[in-house]
Amino acid sequence: MAPALKVALLQLGGFPTKQEAITNAINQIRIAAKNKGAKLVILPECWNSTYCTKEFPRSAEQIPNGETSKALSKVAGELGITLIGGTYPEIDAGKLYNTCPVWGPKGEFLGKYRKMHLFDMDIPGRCTFKESSVLTPGNEFLTFNVGDTKVGVGICYDQRFPEFAAVYRKRNCDLLVFPSAFDTFTGPMHFELIAQARALDNGMFVALCAPARDTSKDYVAYGYSTVSDPWGRVLSRAKEGPEMLVVDLDMGLRDSIRRQIPTQEQKRTDVYEVVCKI
Numbered sequence: 001m002a003p004a005l006k007v008a009l010l011q012l013g014g015f016p017t018k019q020e021a022i023t024n025a026i027n028q029i030r031i032a033a034k035n036k037g038a039k040l041v042i043l044p045e046c047w048n049s050t051y052c053t054k055e056f057p058r059s060a061e062q063i064p065n066g067e068t069s070k071a072l073s074k075v076a077g078e079l080g081i082t083l084i085g086g087t088y089p090e091i092d093a094g095k096l097y098n099t100c101p102v103w104g105p106k107g108e109f110l111g112k113y114r115k116m117h118l119f120d121m122d123i124p125g126r127c128t129f130k131e132s133s134v135l136t137p138g139n140e141f142l143t144f145n146v147g148d149t150k151v152g153v154g155i156c157y158d159q160r161f162p163e164f165a166a167v168y169r170k171r172n173c174d175l176l177v178f179p180s181a182f183d184t185f186t187g188p189m190h191f192e193l194i195a196q197a198r199a200l201d202n203g204m205f206v207a208l209c210a211p212a213r214d215t216s217k218d219y220v221a222y223g224y225s226t227v228s229d230p231w232g233r234v235l236s237r238a239k240e241g242p243e244m245l246v247v248d249l250d251m252g253l254r255d256s257i258r259r260q261i262p263t264q265e266q267k268r269t270d271v272y273e274v275v276c277k278i
């Protein structure tokens with residue numbers, strides 16, 4: 001049987017400057033790989049700048065040629081790990097994206113995923129955000145392998161769309177990763193529930209990696225990074241502050257639910273179907 005994949009989710013704290021955020025992330029990545037033995041390390045959404053539409057143009061970089069990308073590529077290669085670089089704002093041909101880059105164990109660039117469903121939500125008095133006022137949505141999926149494990153990537157609000165996760169299941173993914181930064185109103189109601197639902201719907205592991213809560217910010221992220229197993233059970237959950245989750249993903253759990261409750265084969269595709277148009 002294939003050995004479990006050891007994965008680390010870094011629930012990083014905020015820092016006043018991008019350089020300090022990068023230095024802290026690199027230190028935490030080293031601890032995850034060297035001290036905890038993680039082979040796949042995941043960073044949160046918008047971890048190196050403030051999560052704010054006004055801030056996106058100021059902090060945007062080219063990906064993979066900007067300073068954050070270069071630092072992440074170097075540390076992935078040095079440690080021989082796969083690194084999901086969370087997200088940071090990307091500038092490309094005059095357009096801004098909320099982008100998640102990925103590097104392999106030789107520091108090679110495996111690809112980038114641009115947030116497809118922008119976070120436009122209006123809950124009066126609670127949370128109003130409009131990413132589409134400055135960002136352009138992406139329209140491509142991203143998959144890659146860590147050994148035998150096939151991984152798919154989405155970003156935060158994307159997790160609310162069951163059809164999006166279903167496309168990754170159709171592409172035979174075993175693990176879905178969402179760098180995330182849920183807000184503190186919807187977070188307690190939906191964050192863990194969605195992780196469990198997407199995991200169970202698709203017989204996959206789902207990992208949501210959030211930044212630590214920082215109440216001094218305009219947008220206060222919920223925290224509570226979490227990992228659900230393919231049976232829809234929470235394997236691990238963080239609290240509000242900076243924290244590292246380290247989990248072993250046992251693919252035997254994926255195999256058992258797919259064999260014992262084979263919903264994928266039981267879908268009535270003669271009646272309904274999820275269609276991917278790209």
Ligand SMILES: NC(=O)CCC(=O)C(=O)O
Pocket residue numbers: 045119155156157158160180181182183186187190
């Ligand atoms: N960063 C995001 O996409 C936030 C999504 C969120 O808070 C939600 O409730 O959905």
